[in-house]
Amino acid sequence: MIRLLAALGMLFFLTGCTWDRTLGAFFDPVDGPRFQAPGAAPEDRAYLVIYRPYSEWAEDELEAPSVYVNGDVAVNIKSNGYALFNLEPGKYDVVLKRPAFGQDLFFMEDSFLEEQPVNFNRIGGFQINAAGGQTYYLRYSELTSPPYDPASKQELLGDGPLQFVSWRSGKDELGQTRMLQPLMVLAAPEIVEVVEEPEQEEGSWWLFGLDTVELW
Template structure:
């Protein structure tokens, strides 16, 4: 990309961010986070293995991975993965990520940035995937991300259609395992995610917050 064009894009991005901020819009951006991608900074963590200290009686486990490809390995900016409207990581080539999560619905969105800018509340540069997964305690969910190849569904393993959107799909462990063995762990994951009532149940959350502000004992029904 010519330097002059890059400067223009950066200037335009700053203008858009400034205007959006003045109007009170939510700004989606990964400045300093999306760059470098796999081309400049490939993932070199440990080989694939599941964590052993997850409380599977109370929680669930999400494993998100991106299989190896030449195209993805040359990526300068990695797409951003949002879980419940919070940016958790930039998904890189030949990498896997895991999160221990409380049961419930999880809204997953993948956005592709341009020099760190991804959009605002009113527009998005590009949304690659957007769907919700309902998680149950005791289960492990495997999500495969690839813009080049479809999910490798095998009727011998599962007759069900894959669940997902765009380039991200929920697939059976048996099929995910074929790809995961060659991936590396990215330490931008490996965290515990709580259920966000303010995101999934905003009315109930606002009601509880109002009760707290009033000084009432919202946790005692009598």
């Protein structure tokens, strides 16, 4: 145990003291306020709730995965924790990644590594098309499936352990979770229109030759 702690301390020092951002519940248990339902979302905004139910395995986690929204770190999702986001209507790329001492495990994710069968960095992800007045509940668990909601007629959507659930399905688990961080307000990314310039037709080499070659 002493050797393990010494090794972890050395790695923490070598990574520029950035490991605290990804500490798991083993080192930093969630102690925020209990979950409170956000209420109805305004017509011009949307709510996104990301939560992780309690498990003994997650409680022993040294580092917890991070949720990235549109390429930026949004929350470190630890055992028995939740985070609330206030979204401007629009499209959001949500990706869950597994870190290594405060850093992404693969620094070349956009290279050939992304296409390999096993990617130890990426856990799951998809795009959310947030609509005004809507509240979305996103559940992360690698051990259990979401509670069954017989009243919900929609099939579960998600990517592996990261799945959307209904309020009826997730409310009991959510009621046990604690706040990971204060409310985060996010703006939808701007849509940049790419205007393609018309291709210029190449001049005929024969006509070009008329200007440079003396004809007999």
